[in-house]
Amino acid sequence: MSLSKETSQKNNEAIISLKNISKVYGDLKALDNVSLEVRPGRVTALLGPNGAGKTTIVRILTTLLRPTSGTATVNNFDVLNDAQALRKVIGLAGQSVAVDEILTGRENLEMVGRLYHLSIKDARKRADELLAQFELDEAADRIAKTYSGGMRRRLDLAASLVLKPKVLFLDEPTTGLDPRSRFALWNVIRELVNSGTTVLLTTQYLEEADKLAKYIFVVDYGKIIAQGTADELKRSAGGDVLELHITNHEEAALAAEVIGEYGDEKPNANMGTGIVTMITNAGAIILPEVIRKLDKKGLDISDVIFRRPSLDDVFMKLTGHKVESSQ
Numbered sequence: 001m002s003l004s005k006e007t008s009q010k011n012n013e014a015i016i017s018l019k020n021i022s023k024v025y026g027d028l029k030a031l032d033n034v035s036l037e038v039r040p041g042r043v044t045a046l047l048g049p050n051g052a053g054k055t056t057i058v059r060i061l062t063t064l065l066r067p068t069s070g071t072a073t074v075n076n077f078d079v080l081n082d083a084q085a086l087r088k089v090i091g092l093a094g095q096s097v098a099v100d101e102i103l104t105g106r107e108n109l110e111m112v113g114r115l116y117h118l119s120i121k122d123a124r125k126r127a128d129e130l131l132a133q134f135e136l137d138e139a140a141d142r143i144a145k146t147y148s149g150g151m152r153r154r155l156d157l158a159a160s161l162v163l164k165p166k167v168l169f170l171d172e173p174t175t176g177l178d179p180r181s182r183f184a185l186w187n188v189i190r191e192l193v194n195s196g197t198t199v200l201l202t203t204q205y206l207e208e209a210d211k212l213a214k215y216i217f218v219v220d221y222g223k224i225i226a227q228g229t230a231d232e233l234k235r236s237a238g239g240d241v242l243e244l245h246i247t248n249h250e251e252a253a254l255a256a257e258v259i260g261e262y263g264d265e266k267p268n269a270n271m272g273t274g275i276v277t278m279i280t281n282a283g284a285i286i287l288p289e290v291i292r293k294l295d296k297k298g299l300d301i302s303d304v305i306f307r308r309p310s311l312d313d314v315f316m317k318l319t320g321h322k323v324e325s326s327q
């Protein structure tokens, strides 16, 4: 499904491009003919559940993994033929944090600078700048082992920025962080983009894609199943959402049956939470009737919500399952 006018952008506007990329492991198609284009100077998100293929895309784009077929470029450098030049313009903060625990924050950053052939003086200067930018200056001389999860993430992100990359890849940058650290990291990412960096991030958090990304590719089972801005995706749900909280959770399926006639599609009933959601174009005017019908069946409702669709609803509609499956 293609939802945005932006998909008609000219090729030369894309800073990242994948064309018909597949990656096959035996019988498993980790990526199945994926094509996508990312525009410069903004955050673009790859949103999808565990195993969708997000890391595989990032690893191919950062030259760590060869695709089985297809072509991909970053900044017009081909991932296979221009890998060395490509690596010079990118930064990567991988899914597992790659800081050296027995070094201090400062030493970690200086080491990266030295690995990239900066002089000792320049490596030090850059480390100081990054420590300040990521508010790690106070902890700079403690070994990373003593850092909290959020501090490690920030240090890892700082390490990916030593060379001021043009394009930054962040693979699930905020997984495992508490909400406060997550918001703080979002702000750091926003600042980077304001200073001209292009960011491609992967996430399983709908809110992260919603709040941070200008454009979202929804990935599931190795395919791009939808793309657009958060608003475009939400509009694609095609109506409003009626959400019912059934007091007796096991009765959710029965409630779904009762309200089905008002929906544009089959309602989703979650017997674990007792929540029933349904996309409808009938308007809030149906509420009294819906409640009467449920009452007649002896179904007790603890909450009724009539709202705009969320990315969650969109994902559910597209795939029949939730994106944040591991939550």
Ligand SMILES: Nc1ncnc2c1ncn2[C@@H]1O[C@H](COP(=O)(O)OP(=O)(O)OP(=O)(O)O)[C@@H](O)[C@H]1O
Residues within 6 Å of the ligand: 025, 028, 029, 030, 048, 049, 050, 051, 052, 053, 054, 055, 056, 057, 095, 204
């Ligand atoms: N080296 C490998 N050998 C075999 N299968 C692999 C290999 N690497 C990845 N896969 C499979 O490819 C699929 C896509 O994996 P990938 O790591 O890209 O998913 P992901 O979207 O990043 O998931 P997560 O959110 O869990 O990080 C999964 O089914 C995974 O098991």
Ligand SMILES: [Mg+2]
Residues within 6 Å of the ligand: 054, 055, 056, 095, 171
């Ligand atoms: Mg991954």
